Amino acid sequence: MSDAKQPTSNDFTPVNSIVELATYFEALSQPGVAVLTLLGPAEKGHPVVLVDQLEEDYLLFDLTAIRDVVPSLRRGGKFILSGHTPGGLVRSNPLAVREFSTVEGRLFAYVDWPREIFVKQRRASFRASLRIGMDVGVLLRSTETDDMALVELRGDLKDLSATGCLVEFYMQDGVSRVLPDLATEIELYFPNGSTFQVQAKVRHLKTDTDRQVLAVGFEFADISKAQERELWGYVREIEREASRNATSGDKRSESELFRIRDEDDQRLGRRQAHxxxxxxxxxxxxxxxxxxxxxxxxxxxxxxxxxxxxxxxxxxxxxxxxxxxxxxxxxxxxxxxxxxxxxxxxxxxxxxxxxxxxxxxxxxxxxxxxxxxxxxxxxxxxxxxxxxxxxxxxxxxxxxxxxxxxxxxxxxxxxxxxxxxxxxxxxxxxxxxxxxxxxxxxxxxxxxxxxxxxxxxxxxxxxxxxxxxxxxxxxxxxxxxxxxxxxxxxxxxxxxxxxxxGVLPIGSLLRFEKGELAWVVGLDAQRRVSRVRLAPHKGLPDSKLGEVIEGARLKELGRIRDVLVPEH
Structure with a gap:
């Protein structure tokens, strides 16, 4: 790649913040993203694996699959690292390998931490998407209702950038009472207990009637420099954890942000809130x-x-x-x-x-x-x-x-x-x-x-x-x-x-002789009904279920009159 092809300020935006650089490098570590291009007359791009990074020290590459470029790199040859990330096309300045190592037959290369990279798109557009199993709760608060009562909704964070986020809510949770607000307070809640509060505006909505969810895009309002740095930190950790999960066999440690402190924490998302x-x-x-x-x-x-x-x-x-x-x-x-x-x-x-x-x-x-x-x-x-x-x-x-x-x-x-x-x-x-x-x-x-x-x-x-x-x-x-x-x-x-x-398996809805409704929740060794839980209605079980009845009290309910089909 000749000097004439180097990124210019007209084409690319420079990035030199440590946390933003780290975020982009995490994105480049996703499978199939990073490309190594040797500088010189016969320049050619080679897919490369960015294995790890240590901020302000090094990037670690796995060159095992592209050993043909190693002789040039050993002679001090320089290369450009590039790739398409959620924030746009990324290119580095010319880089060089400072050290090689071989571990269990695999060839690794250490490269000095770049002081700057260039992105062909606005940096703030970088969106880190959460993969399956990465739960981040979103609490949305507002008093802009007809009766000025405080309304709280819980949703699931789907992606995050320095300027906004995408959140999913259940359609039946009364989302419309809050979302028209021009200014709404959002609180992000991470598995390790970290929280982030910010004012936000609704930018777009999309419904999924099959899943009964509403996807809402928010734009953050009046972000301070300190908040922006904090947001970039969260974006980087989401990208790091997403990259780790993407490979399933990745040995990198779990992001501290995603170490679950309490499995039953109701703030972790809409399912936990219910x-x-x-x-x-x-x-x-x-x-x-x-x-x-x-x-x-x-x-x-x-x-x-x-x-x-x-x-x-x-x-x-x-x-x-x-x-x-x-x-x-x-x-x-x-x-x-x-x-x-x-x-x-x-x-x-x-x-x-x-x-x-x-x-x-x-x-x-x-x-x-x-x-x-x-x-x-x-x-x-x-x-x-x-x-x-x-x-x-x-x-x-x-x-x-x-x-x-x-x-x-x-x-x-x-x-x-x-x-x-x-x-x-x-x-x-x-x-x-x-x-x-x-x-x-x-x-x-x-x-x-x-x-x-x-x-x-x-x-x-x-x-x-x-x-x-x-x-x-x-x-x-x-x-x-x-x-x-x-x-x-x-x-x-x-x-x-x-x-x-059993003939009346667990999950059967029964009507007894005296009129009580109850769900079968336990069978004895002979697979006979031994324990039921009183039901206030014919619908599926919810938090309004009554007490558990067994033993002599179960006999007091009388004979089983009907086996019902629950109302959905």
Whole structure:
């Protein structure tokens, strides 16, 4: 690259603040972003990995994959570091390697910390996006209501810059009472307890009716120099943590800002701010939140995050180990997410519990649970009109089936998940013994045992959820209906399901002889109802649930008169 090609003030904006430089270098460390271009007559760009940085000291590069440039660099040859970041095209001044090292066969190069870089775009436009699993709460306050009462809303931070942020709120939380304000106070709350308060104005809004969220873009108002420096620090740490998560195998330490101080801290986001029927339901909501975010990423064409999927599967198994009955009830208490998220989560919980009863090892159950959580998320990638129709033409039916392949394509990078288990639980879960299933129309022995188990769990949960072409069934009726479809479902797994979960499984809504409504929350060793929780209404469980009744007091409720379908 000749001197004539060096960035000029007309093209690029210089950046020399330490924290801003660090932010851009974190962005350049994202996979596939940084390019090393040797200066000279035969200049050529080479993709390079920026492994680490120590502020005001060095940048560390991994040159293992581009060893052909090393001889020139050893002779003192200079190069330009460049790449497209969220803040625009970045270019460095000419750089040189000060030291090489080899570790376990990999070749690394230390380069002196650049004093300045150039960005072809306004620096303030740099937006650091939070990846799945990075929870930052946003508290929005206002008294600009009709009655001048203080209104507080909790949302989830999606991205942050030095001049504004993007936040998601639940549509049903009364967001409209606050958002028209010209000036609203926002407080960002990070997992380690750090907070940042700033005045902001609403700049744009976008609704997602499928997820029932409102995405709101805010512009910060009257930012002081000290606040700007603080914001750049947060932007840098978000980019650092996002870069660490992006590679899943990255050994860099977790950002201090994202070390969770309290798992139950209600300030960490909109899900934490809401009340739930039980503490276990709150834990379940975190996994539902991950699945919800993952479905958004799938819609945007991004692959499944292998690290977060693994972490969520482990968490779900830990919840079953802690208290399986509470965990089984919790799936009925998670209500705010998409139908595909709620269904996948319920199938994962019950399948994981069922497989534990047949003594399968944890690693098999973990993979099965992970695949079950994901198995229907591909439906969110298809046109919503498909799921509103009461009947489907042959063409639309074939289009519906593509959700399987669409999801499988996005799961190709989840290397830790066994391909056999993924095929059984994601693909074959929709097959039927008589060949009437999809996507391959497999029959009998062509369908794996794990797929047969998953199909039973999947169908029973699906029958408990209403569709345009049929109403929902109770848990009792859904399980019973499969006994008439043994040409499609494996009889051994149908019987094993009912034996394990009982005739009136946990999550059944009952009406007793004396008129009381109650949810089944516990079964005895013979799988008979032993513990219920009083319900004030026929809707799904919420924070208004009554006391737990068992023993002699349960008998006082009288006989069970009806098994109800909850009102959604």
């Amino acid at each position: 009340t739930y029927a039980t503490p276990m339901a709150r834990r379940m909501a975190r996994i539902a939140g991950y699945l919800d975010s993952q479905m958004v990423m799938l819609k945007q064409g991004q692959p499944v995050n292998a690290y977060q999927l693994s972490q969520s599967a482990d968490r779900l198994l830990d919840m079953l180990d802690d208290d399986r009955q509470e965990c089984l009830f919790a799936v009925y208490c998670v209500q705010r997410e998409s139908r595909w998220v709620k269904h996948g989560l319920a199938v994962a919980v019950r399948l994981g519990d069922l497989l534990h009863s047949v003594k399968l090892p944890r690693e098999v159950r973990k993979a099965s649970v992970a695949a079950a959580m994901m198995h229907d998320l591909g439906k969110g990638m298809l046109a919503p009109e498909l799921w509103r129709a009461t009947t489907l033409s042959l063409d639309l039916y074939k289009e519906m089936q593509t959700h399987v392949q669409k999801l499988m394509e996005k799961m190709s990078d989840v290397k830790w998940l066994s391909d056999v288990i993924c095929q059984n639980v994601v693909v074959q879960i929709n097959e039927r013994l008589d060949g009437s299933g999809y996507p391959q129309g497999l029959k009998h022995e062509e369908i794996g045992q794990l797929a047969r188990a998953a199909a039973v769990v999947d169908a029973i949960d699906a029958l408990q959820r209403s569709r345009p072409d049929r109403p929902a069934l109770s848990a009792f009726a859904a399980a019973r209906s499969l006994q008439t479809k043994l040409d499609q479902f494996d009889e051994a797994w149908v019987k094993r399901y009912q034996t394990h979960f």
